[in-house]
Amino acid sequence: MAKKAMKIKAKEKDGVVKVKAMFKSLMADKEEAEKKNISVEYIAQIVGKANDKVVFEASTSGFMSEDPLMKFEFTGAKKGDSLEFELTMHDGKKVTGKKKIK
């Protein structure tokens, strides 16, 4: 993918990591794709991992808004650790992204 697939911001404070993540996707389901004459494209699953532990997990459908923005918190990681996201697209393709926790 030419464009960047995701933007991640993660900040740790008092043991709690606050994460804001934006995933680039049109999130177009069947009906919308037909109307706008584009191809179907959506994220089917988002998995976030820190220190090899799953900290975030969501199965999504095309009814999330375009470029879905997720905000959540988790514990169990500190500054300097990296947070990794793995997206599974509708066709099974995987996209990964990484960011250091600040």
Added chain:
Amino acid sequence: MERRNFLTMGVVAAAAVLVPGSLQAVNFRETKPKAWEAEKSSEAIKEMFGEEVFSGPDKLTAVTDKIKMTAPKLAENGGSIPIRLRSDLDIETIAFFQDANPRAATVVFTVPEGQKVDYSFRVKMRQTAYVTVVAKTKDGKLHTLNKEIDVSIGGCGG
């Protein structure tokens, strides 16, 4: 010789079954494909959780006040409605459904062990409709709540 092969296969199969679940993520799109195709929230919830807790907008069982949903009463832009879900319950799975779009299931979060529930996300809604949140706690109980969201301009390409 054949018996030995058979035994090895059995062990491998058992290991493959045991490993996911605790560590491996659950992809609800693969495990419950029917739930994602359902048109109505009630059907989707039934497929997803195997229980009927929602039979109509006003007929909701197991309503809880322990889950907080922050959503606008009136959404000006149906293409991007901010939703926030919070709870202190020991939740395993929390799912969000709406009746506005061709299929009801929108997002299902699997809460990893020991993490708090505080998720913000945005959804599309084509028209004014009820949204329903169903959460399953670790003890297997279901908790639900719903809300009507007014959409003035429909999203979803409408």
